Amino acid sequence: MLVWATLVGLSFPAVGMLSEGLPPLSLTALRFVIAALAVLPLVWGAPGLRPSLAGLGLYGLMGLCLASFFGTMFWAAHLTTALSMATLFVSVPLLAYGLGRLVGVEHRALALLALLVLGAVGAVGLAWAEAGGSFARLQFGVGEAAFFAGCIASAMYPVLSKLGLAKGWLSEHAGVRTLWSLVMGALLIGFSGLVFGDPAALGRMTLFDLAVVAYLGLFSSGMTFWLQQRATAILTPAAVTAYGYLVPFVSMLLLFAQAPERLALEWLPGSLLVVLAIALLLRRDVKLRSQA
Template sequence: MREHVGMLLWALLVGLSFPVVGLVETLPPLLLTALRFAVACAGLWWLARRSPHFWPAWRALPLYAGMGLCLAGFFSAMFWAAHHATALSMATLYVTVPLLAYVMGLLLGVERRAWRMAAVLLLGAGGALLLALAEAVVQGGALQFGRGEAVFFLGCVASALYPVISKWGLASGRLADSAAVRTFWSLAAGGMLIGALGLAVEPVNGLAAMGIKDALLLVYLGLGSSALTFWLMQRATAALTPGAVTAYSYLVPFVSMLLLFVRTPEAIGWVWLPGSALVMLAIALLASGRAGR
C-alpha cells in the first residue's frame, strides 16, 4: 500500500508540473531538460551516496545506459513531436504506455500473466482516452496520425521500457536495491544523452535568456518533478510490476482536468464524468490488489 500511495503522489506531482513547464517553454527544451536532470542528480547525491552500492558494478552499466536512453528517447521524441503533432493525438498515444509496459514485462518475465491486470489497464486506458477527448471538446483539438505521432509513439515505447528494465535489473540482481541509487544513475545517464543531443541541435546561447524566475522554476522541476517523481517510481518498481507502476499515468489527465476547473470553472460539465469514473475505478482496483490475481 505504501508504494500505491507513493504513486498517487507521483501522479499529482507530474500533473502539477505541466503548467510549470509551460512557464519556461521559451528556453531550449532539450538543454533545459538536461539541466533539470542535473539539478535532480544534485538533490539525490546526498541520499544515494549513503548506499554501500552507490558505485555501479560493471554489469549494471549497460542497464543504466539503457534506462538513460529510454529517458532521452522519450523526452526528445516528446519535444520534437510537440511541433509536429496535435496535443490530442499525443495524449491519446500516451495511454498506450501502461499496456506497452505490461506486454514488454511479460516478454522479459517480470510481469505476471493475469487477465484482471490486462482488464484494469484497458479500463484505465479507456478512461484516460475519454478525458483526452473531453479536453478536446472543451479546448479544441484534432486527432490524427502522421510523422509526428509516429515519433511520439516510439517515445512512448521508450517510456514504457524504463520500468521494465529497472524491474528486470532488480530481479536479476544487477541493479542496486536502493531506489535513490537507481534514480541517480538513470537520470545521470539520461541527462548526459539529452544534453549531448541538445548541444548538437539547439543554440546554447538560448540559455542566456534564463532569469532568476526561470532558475527557480528549474530547481523546482529538478527536485520536485524529476528527482522525487523518478525516485517514487523506482521505489514502487521494487514491489509492483511495470504495468501497475505505469498505470498511475492514467491519473495525470485527471489532475490536469482538476487544474483546468480551478483556472476555468465554466469548463465543468458532464463530458468529464465517464473518463473520470473509469480512471478512478481502474486505480481503485489496482490499489486493492485485485488486478494482479
C-alpha cells in the same frame, strides 16, 4: 504512486510558467542535473553506489529510454497535436505489460490487463473532453509515429529497472537507481540538446525561470523518479505505469480551479473510469502485498 501522479500533474502548469524560446532539451538536461545533485548526498555511501559493468550498461539503456521519450516528445510537439500525443500516451501501461511479459518480469494477469484497458479508455475520455468532445484532430503521421516510439521507450524504463533488480545488476537502494538514471538521462538528453537544440538560448533564463527549473528538478524529476523506483521494487512495470492514468485527472482538476467555466458533463465519463481503474488497482496492489 498516488503522490507521484499528483507531482507529475502539478508539473504541467509549472512548465507553462517558463519564458518562451528556451531550449526544451537543454532545460530537461538541466532539470536532471539539479535532481541528481539533490539525490547524491542522500545516497552517498549507499550499497551499490558504484555500479558493476552490467549495471552501468543497464543504467545507460535506462538513460537512453528517458532521452528517447523526452527527445521525441519535444520533436513531435511541432508536428502533431496535444490531443494525438495524449491519446498515444495511454498506451504506455499496456506496452509495459507486453514488454514485461516478453522479458519475464510480468506474470500473466488478465485482471490487471482489464484494469489497464479500463484506465486507458478513461484517459482517452479525458483527452476527448479536453478537445471539446471531438476526435477530429486525431491523425497518425511522422510526428505521431515518432512519439509512439518514445512511448515504447517510456514503457521500457520500468521494465529495465525490474529486470536489473531481478538479475541483481542494479542497487536495491531506490535512491541509487534514481541517481544513475538521472545522470545517464542528463548526459544523453544534454548531448541531444547540443546537437539538435540551441543551448546558448539558456542564457536568456531569468531568475524566475531558474527557480521554476529548480522546482521541476527537485520534485517533478528527482522526487518522482525516486517514487517510481521505490514502487518498481514492489509492483510490476504495468502496475507502476498504470498510475499514470491519474495524471490527466490531476491536470483536469487544476484546469477547473483555474477556469471553472470549463466544468461540463463531458468530463464525467472519463473521470469516473479513471477513478474506478485506480481504485481497483489500489485494491489489487494492497491485496497482493498483504499476501506476500
